[in-house]
Amino acid sequence: MTISFQIHSLEIPLVRPFRTSFGSQSVRDVVLVEAVSDSGVSGWGECVTMAWPGYSAEYTSGAIDVMQKFLIPTLEPLLETSPEPDAVRSALSVMQGHPMAKSALSTALLDLWLKERETSLANYLGAVKDKVDCGVSVGIPSSIDSLLEEVGSYVDQGYKRIKLKIEPGWDIDAVRQVRNAWPEMLLQVDANQAYERTDGAHLAQLDQYDLLLIEQPLPEDDFLGHAMISREVNTPICLDESILSVASAQGAIEFGATTIINIKPGRVGGYLTAKEIHDLCVGQDIPVWCGGMLETGIGRAANLALAALPGFVLPGDTSASNRYYAEDVTQPFVLDNGQLPVPSKPGIGIEPIPENLEAMRTAVVKA
Numbered sequence: 001m002t003i004s005f006q007i008h009s010l011e012i013p014l015v016r017p018f019r020t021s022f023g024s025q026s027v028r029d030v031v032l033v034e035a036v037s038d039s040g041v042s043g044w045g046e047c048v049t050m051a052w053p054g055y056s057a058e059y060t061s062g063a064i065d066v067m068q069k070f071l072i073p074t075l076e077p078l079l080e081t082s083p084e085p086d087a088v089r090s091a092l093s094v095m096q097g098h099p100m101a102k103s104a105l106s107t108a109l110l111d112l113w114l115k116e117r118e119t120s121l122a123n124y125l126g127a128v129k130d131k132v133d134c135g136v137s138v139g140i141p142s143s144i145d146s147l148l149e150e151v152g153s154y155v156d157q158g159y160k161r162i163k164l165k166i167e168p169g170w171d172i173d174a175v176r177q178v179r180n181a182w183p184e185m186l187l188q189v190d191a192n193q194a195y196e197r198t199d200g201a202h203l204a205q206l207d208q209y210d211l212l213l214i215e216q217p218l219p220e221d222d223f224l225g226h227a228m229i230s231r232e233v234n235t236p237i238c239l240d241e242s243i244l245s246v247a248s249a250q251g252a253i254e255f256g257a258t259t260i261i262n263i264k265p266g267r268v269g270g271y272l273t274a275k276e277i278h279d280l281c282v283g284q285d286i287p288v289w290c291g292g293m294l295e296t297g298i299g300r301a302a303n304l305a306l307a308a309l310p311g312f313v314l315p316g317d318t319s320a321s322n323r324y325y326a327e328d329v330t331q332p333f334v335l336d337n338g339q340l341p342v343p344s345k346p347g348i349g350i351e352p353i354p355e356n357l358e359a360m361r362t363a364v365v366k367a
């Protein structure tokens with residue numbers, strides 16, 4: 001076998017705790033997958049699982065387990081030479097679920113494959129921009145005062161769109177206060193599945209605040225519930241957790257469960273499927289935007305390439321590195337006029353800084 005994998009586990013403190021409707025975190029458990037070729041070239045991918053299955057069913061130690069026990073052995077016959085991206089995806093498709101683990105492995109192999117071809121991920125995917133507009137996601141804080149302080153600091157930094165995390169008890173008033181303070185700001189909310197089918201009338205109170213969208217109010221499997229909420233609320237409903245494949249995107253659109261889609265490569269098994277969902281949405285006039293999973297520079301770099309495709313017409317959760325990390329494992333991405341640059345070097349266009357990787361690493365396994 002000419003390609004082998006190293007799975008690096010890192011712990012990086014967050015600049016401030018990030019609370020959503022499903023829990024709070026103050027440290028990011030990061031998994032970086034490195035695909036190492038015989039010739040000493042490495043490709044990198046980030047596994048965006050959380051430490052616990054709060055956002056979705058996947059979680060970090062489970063992702064490492066499934067990679068080691070099932071996904072890497074499944075790929076083994078392909079690793080004599082750098083495999084074609086499509087061959088990687090179809091080999092992994094014999095195993096159910098685990099899109100984040102699959103995405104990490106396939107992105108590491110894709111990075112390597114693109115480096116051999118001296119092509120950037122952005123070019124490969126069909127990017128049309130060299131900078132992308134950035135939004136920022138604001139966790140649920142302890143008070144309205146700290147919410148306004150945090151939003152104010154992002155507005156001052158130049159972010160082009162603010163997303164507020166909401167949950168029952170932290171929604172209408174928080175949005176009202178932010179909207180009053182910044183009447184013109186592009187503003188949206190994300191519930192991470194915290195509401196129920198009967199909450200349509202309650203969520204309709206948000207209509208008066210001119211939001212871009214309400215993200216994922218109901219559980220991930222509830223297309224009918226989202227269609228019901230869409231009929232009661234004028235603000236567009238945008239699905240995140242529910243969109244796991246091209247088929248689920250198509251179904252959600254046809255069903256009236258969503259009119260805008262958040263695309264996260266980790267959630268859909270990698271960048272090939274992310275691009276296909278993008279293409280589907282362009283064909284159906286469904287705006288898309290790039291989600292975020294508190295990525296380090298590795299995942300962020302690849303997301304910026306995706307966010308440069310033509311259908312990404314809304315600012316993404318592609319914030320600067322310092323939104324989450326005082327120090328990143330790569331060179332940091334720095335906001336410039338509300339935008340980040342799309343990496344142009346071969347592959348994802350960035351690598352860990354060896355000293356940072358070592359300092360942040362809690363474990364590394366060869367697989």
Ligand code: SMG
Nearest residue numbers: 020137291292293294295317319
């Ligand atoms: O990377 O800026 C980021 C995170 C953006 O809010 C964000 N992500 O549901 O969209 C989402 C959440 C998922 C992660 S929350 C722990």
Ligand code: MG
Nearest residue numbers: 190215216240
């Ligand atoms: Mg979301």
